[in-house]
Amino acid sequence: MFEPFQKKEDEFFIIEEWNQIDSNVIAGFTTKNGGYSKNEYLSLNCGFHVGDDRNDVQKNRLHLSNKLGFPIEGWVGAEQTHETQIVKVDELQRGKGSIEYESSIKHTDGLYTDKENTLLTLCFADCVPLFFFAPKVIGIAHAGWKGTVNGIAKEMIQKWTSEGISVADIKVVIGPCICKDCYIVDNRVVSQVKQWMDSTSFLPYKEITSGQFQLDLRKLNQIILEKSGILSENISITNYCTSCENSEFFSHRRDQGKTGRMLSFIGLKGERE
């Protein structure tokens, strides 16, 4: 099966295909390895909000900044709240949320920009990272089950097309997240998934015992993206599961809530200012 993410260093995977299309684009997903954090955050925790030592998280982020060759001054992070607010990032927001949580963009789960020297970053441990790319525009979204069923993927597409970007030019990668075998939910969740289904839809969930369902969040996001007009051939889906791959990733479910966060990132490198 095609895998959009290639391991580049101990610390991260890269979406190689996009880098080949435009050598200014760098997009990827970090691992939990190669950092400074201790205990349950061992070792490359990128989340400031999970109880880890702030200095360690800063050291981890600076270490990544060096490895990626992307200066921390250009990073942008958001206070993720499992909702569907999406913000277009301009020069004034560069650096927000990069080395402390307090300055991160409030109440936001999706970021996009057409500005160079800007690295959009969001934190993950099981939720679905969605990466978006069209010529000279990049975006990223955080889609747990709530963000997914509330249509953050569709929201991003609508923002882009309202700015004149052709939907046929938008590529999307669905990144490492919890797989259907590891993600069991109840009817409260599945009842909200059904709003996206029609008679022809492949069902992204399966009842395994009474009232307990496996839910495939990747498949559900794929369905929503296709319903929003994204061409099937422009959607790539990872095979990596954050819960199955214990040696590579933190997992909120597997680690019972006390764990670190990986960073999803996408940036346009450009002329240094």
Ligand SMILES: [Zn+2]
């Ligand atoms: Zn799994």
